[in-house]
Each structure stands twice: as structure tokens, then as C-alpha cells.
Amino acid sequence: MAIGWEKEMVDLLGDDRLLLDTESRERLSKDYYWYSPVLNGKLQGKIADGIVLATDEREVALTLSFAYRHRIPVTVRGSGTGNYGQAVPLEQGLVLDLSGLDRILEIGDGYARVQCGVKLGLLDKKARELGQELRIYPSTYAKATVGGFVSGGSGGIGSITWGNLWDGNVLEAAVYTMEEIPRRRIVRGAELFDYIHNYGTTGIMTEVTIPLAPHTEWLQTVVHFDDFEACVQFGEALGHAEHVKKRLISPMEWPIPAYFKPIGKALESGAAAALLETDEASGDAVAELAGQFGGRIGHRIPAAQYRKTIGLSDFTWNHTTLWALKSDPTVTYLQSGFAPDRYLEQIRQIKGRFGDEVLLHFEWIRNGGKLTPSSLPIIKYTTEERLYEIIRYFESIGVKIFDPHTWVLDNGGRGEVGSMQRRKRENDPLGLLNPGKIIYEP
Structure with missing residues (x-):
């Protein structure tokens, strides 16, 4: 990139909006890609030339217009809690940090309706004070922003009832295009699919409207099982139990629960465990259903303690990988979808082939309204070749893989690639938005 643009940008935005020091550029050019040893090896040293700290939409539009005129790539970031290198500037340029757009506009x-930099945990707290709550959120709840989740996430806690982001969990977004005079587009309905989980490649999201659910008092429960298959089957039965409100159903095989040191004393050694969030009145119903599958109540956190202490959701979804990495830095993970009608057979095939090289935990979710066993298996990592051998085996037995070891959207298995490419050509004619993340010909 040509030298000499820095002073012009400082004159445009102010010297407190552009960071050029090495420490800031290194820190804000990263996300949690180190979850993947493949990405960790390939993304080291990718650093932006400058960091823009935007605090309002005017500054966003000025930055995009400036970058367009100077042909400077722009990579957007929120809190940087994503796992796939979304916030890494592959072709240097500018990182546009939107965490300063942090106003709740309307509940x-x-x-x-919020600016994209609002943290999900704060929004849920405010909503619960008003008798409502988030429908879905990731395990990075405390740090993740609304815009970051919509732009880089998919589902999370609450998906057992409300599905993933594509299932009506985004109502509207304001998106800026990458042109000399950026357009502010209001996007609704099916058009949102071109911006959800697209890492800011098709437009810069500055404002998001999401649906809220009625406030529920959540009881947290650990149910122990001697048999992992029974644990997963219990999860399915609870998923179908319409008389029980649910926010989380996460069955885990042993020794995964051994990684959860903060609640270790409450967990039964050697037992599979289902981590649950269900409504406050569901305790007896959960215990009765668990008993039908040989399960026993092992630990409960009453609804009065919800969010006042570490919660069970802090050990689920991809936080399971985080706790595993704290105990064993040689592990990594996959993202997979098992077949609802033969997941037990698939579990047996995987365990028979790989044993403890692959450890399984599930999150039962609704996907397009259908109860589905989603999984983020923990993998004992040795080599990239072995990792992809495991991936190929999963796919050969009908387990769908959403590859978390690539930064390329087309290879990660999300969305309609053709539609994303068309939208990118329309909104980003020079291909300057987060280049390298989507296979694209200008």
C-alpha cells in the first residue's frame, strides 16, 4: 500500500481514530483463530497497516470512501471472538473496529434495535430487566458483539428452541457498501442471508434488529449417565418434550466433563453428562425423563443464581473446546451435523474407528424447525493430514462438516456461495472488503 495516506486519514477522522503503533495493529488484527492449529500456522504475521476506531456511522462511511479512493482493503472486526480468522487482514490495509458503535437504540x-458493537451480555441484561431476553447467543456471550455474532456466528444457547441465525433470528440490518460514495442499505427478509455469517465480505453491518423472547427463569441441571448413547438419546427426548421450555441441551461423553475445573466437584467422575437449561418449573419433569434413560440428577443451579455465578452454558458449544485446550493444548475441534435418524450409528462408527482420538459432545438444536444433533467434536491433533483424514471419514458416513480450519467461506460450508458472490460484486465492486475470505472474481 502506498505511503502517505496516514496524514490524510488523520485529518479526515482525527488522530484518536487511527492507530498506527505496532502493538495495537498486532492485537487488533487477530481473532481466536488459534483454536485451529491449521489456521494458527497460516495466519501468523498477518497485520493491518492501520486500525480505525469508528464510533458512529459517519466515520464508517468516511473510512470506506477514503479506502475506496486509495484502493485500501478493509477488514471489519467487533470484539474479535470469532474462530476462523474473520478479523485477520489477509492483504493488510485497514482493520475497521466497530466495537465503539455500542448504543442500544431501542428495546x-x-x-x-442496536448498533453493531453492543455486547450480547449487556443487551440480554437490559432486555431481562424489561421482561424479555435474547433468543440465541454464542458461548462468548460476555464479550461478543451483536454485529460480530450476526456476521460470523450461526447458533448457540437458545438454538434448541429458536434455531440458528437464518431461522428468523435477524429481522433487519443497516449495511454500508464499499464504494466512493457508500450507500446505507436497509436489509430485511431473505436478503439478510447474503450478510449473515459472511464476515463483512458483502457489506459493513452497522445496525441490527433482532427478535427477543419473553423473560424465563432458567434452572440449570447436570444429569449423569453411565452410557453416552443414553445421554444423547435423553437429549433428543427432552428436545421433543413440548411441556418443558429449553435453552440448552448439551450431552457430553467422558472425559470431556473432566476439563471443567470450576465445576469439577459437582461432576461425577467417569460419567457422561448432559448440561441443561430448562424453565424453573421443569425440575421434576427433567428428573423423570432422565430416569427413563438411566440418568440421575447430579448438580443443580437454581434460577435465583442465574448469571450470578459461572453457568453451565460456559462449558458448552465452543467453550467446551476452550476448556479442553486449557487442559490439553494439543487438541482442536470440528463443526459437524449428525443425521437425526441415524446419529447413534454414526457415533458407534466414529468411536469404533477413532476411540479417544475423537471425543464427542452434542448440542441439540432446531435447524429449520427440525430437531438436529449438532456437534463440535474435540480432536486430538497430530497433523493436518490426519485431521482431514478424520474429516473425510465423517463425511463418508453422512456426517456433514462445516470446516473450522479454513478462512474461506466457500469451503466452510455456510450459505449460498453464488448469492454471496453476486452481492459482493454489487456492494464491493473493487473487491476491497475483507479480501481472501470468499472466492471472488471482480
């Missing part, structure tokens, strides 16, 4: 009946 209405059944919805919240």
Missing part, C-alpha cells in the same frame, strides 16, 4: 415489544 420494543419482542425486538431490540
Whole structure:
């Protein structure tokens, strides 16, 4: 990139909006890609030439217009809690940090309209004070921003009832295009699919409207099982139990629960465990259903303690990988979808082939309204070749893989690639938005 643009940008935005020091550029050019040893090896040293700290949409538009005129790539970031190198500037240029757009604009009946930098945990707290709550959120709840989740996530806690982001969990977004005069587009309905989980490659999201659910008092429960298959089957039965409100159903095989040191004393050594969030009145129903599968209640956190202490959701979804990495830095993970009608057979095939080289935990979710066993298996990592051998075996037995070891959207298995490419050509004619993350010909 040509030298000499820095002073012009400082004159445009102010010297407190552009960071050029090495420490800031290194720190804000990363996300949690180190979850993947493959990405960790390939993304080291990718650093932006400058970091823009935007605090309002005017500064976003000025930055995009400036970068377009100077042909400077722009990579957007929120809190940087993603796992796939979304916030890494592969071709240097500018990182546009939107965490300063952090105003809650409106909380209405059944919805919240917020700037993209609002943290999900804060929004949920405010919504619960008003008798509502988030429908879904990732395990990085405390740090992740609304815009970051929509732009780089998929599902999470609450997906057992409300599905993933594509299942009506984004109502509207304001998106800026990458042109000499950026357009502010209001996007709704099916058009949102071109911006969800697209890492800011098709437009810069500055404002998001999401639906809210009625406030529920959540009871947290650990149910222990001697048999992992029974644990997963219990999860399916609970998923179908319409009389029990649910936010989380996460069955885990042993020794995964051994990684959860903060709650280790409450967990039964050697037992599979289902980590649950269900409504406060569901205790007896959960215990009765668990008993039908040989399960026993092992630990409960009453609803009065919800969010006042470490919660069970802090050990689920991809936080399971985080706790595993703290105990064993040689592990990594996959993202997979098992077949609802033969997941037990697939579990047996995987365990028979790989044993403890692959450890399984599930999150039962609704995907397009259908109850589905989603999984983020923990993998004992040795080589990239062995990792992809495991991936190929999963796929050969009908387990769908969403590859978390690539930064390329087309290879990660999300969305309609053709539609994303068309939208990118329309909104980003020079291909300057987060280049390298989507296979694209200008």
C-alpha cells in the first residue's frame, strides 16, 4: 500500500481514530483463530497497516470512501471472538473496529434495535430487566458483539428452541457498501442471508434488529449417565418434550466433563453428562425423563443464581473446546451435523474407528424447525493430514462438516456461495472488503 495516506486519514477522522503503533495493529488484527492449529500456522504475521476506531456511522462511511479512493482493503472486526480468522487482514490495509458503535437504540415489544458493537451480555441484561431476553447467543456471550455474532456466528444457547441465525433470528440490518460514495442499505427478509455469517465480505453491518423472547427463569441441571448413547438419546427426548421450555441441551461423553475445573466437584467422575437449561418449573419433569434413560440428577443451579455465578452454558458449544485446550493444548475441534435418524450409528462408527482420538459432545438444536444433533467434536491433533483424514471419514458416513480450519467461506460450508458472490460484486465492486475470505472474481 502506498505511503502517505496516514496524514490524510488523520485529518479526515482525527488522530484518536487511527492507530498506527505496532502493538495495537498486532492485537487488533487477530481473532481466536488459534483454536485451529491449521489456521494458527497460516495466519501468523498477518497485520493491518492501520486500525480505525469508528464510533458512529459517519466515520464508517468516511473510512470506506477514503479506502475506496486509495484502493485500501478493509477488514471489519467487533470484539474479535470469532474462530476462523474473520478479523485477520489477509492483504493488510485497514482493520475497521466497530466495537465503539455500542448504543442500544431501542428495546420494543419482542425486538431490540442496536448498533453493531453492543455486547450480547449487556443487551440480554437490559432486555431481562424489561421482561424479555435474547433468543440465541454464542458461548462468548460476555464479550461478543451483536454485529460480530450476526456476521460470523450461526447458533448457540437458545438454538434448541429458536434455531440458528437464518431461522428468523435477524429481522433487519443497516449495511454500508464499499464504494466512493457508500450507500446505507436497509436489509430485511431473505436478503439478510447474503450478510449473515459472511464476515463483512458483502457489506459493513452497522445496525441490527433482532427478535427477543419473553423473560424465563432458567434452572440449570447436570444429569449423569453411565452410557453416552443414553445421554444423547435423553437429549433428543427432552428436545421433543413440548411441556418443558429449553435453552440448552448439551450431552457430553467422558472425559470431556473432566476439563471443567470450576465445576469439577459437582461432576461425577467417569460419567457422561448432559448440561441443561430448562424453565424453573421443569425440575421434576427433567428428573423423570432422565430416569427413563438411566440418568440421575447430579448438580443443580437454581434460577435465583442465574448469571450470578459461572453457568453451565460456559462449558458448552465452543467453550467446551476452550476448556479442553486449557487442559490439553494439543487438541482442536470440528463443526459437524449428525443425521437425526441415524446419529447413534454414526457415533458407534466414529468411536469404533477413532476411540479417544475423537471425543464427542452434542448440542441439540432446531435447524429449520427440525430437531438436529449438532456437534463440535474435540480432536486430538497430530497433523493436518490426519485431521482431514478424520474429516473425510465423517463425511463418508453422512456426517456433514462445516470446516473450522479454513478462512474461506466457500469451503466452510455456510450459505449460498453464488448469492454471496453476486452481492459482493454489487456492494464491493473493487473487491476491497475483507479480501481472501470468499472466492471472488471482480
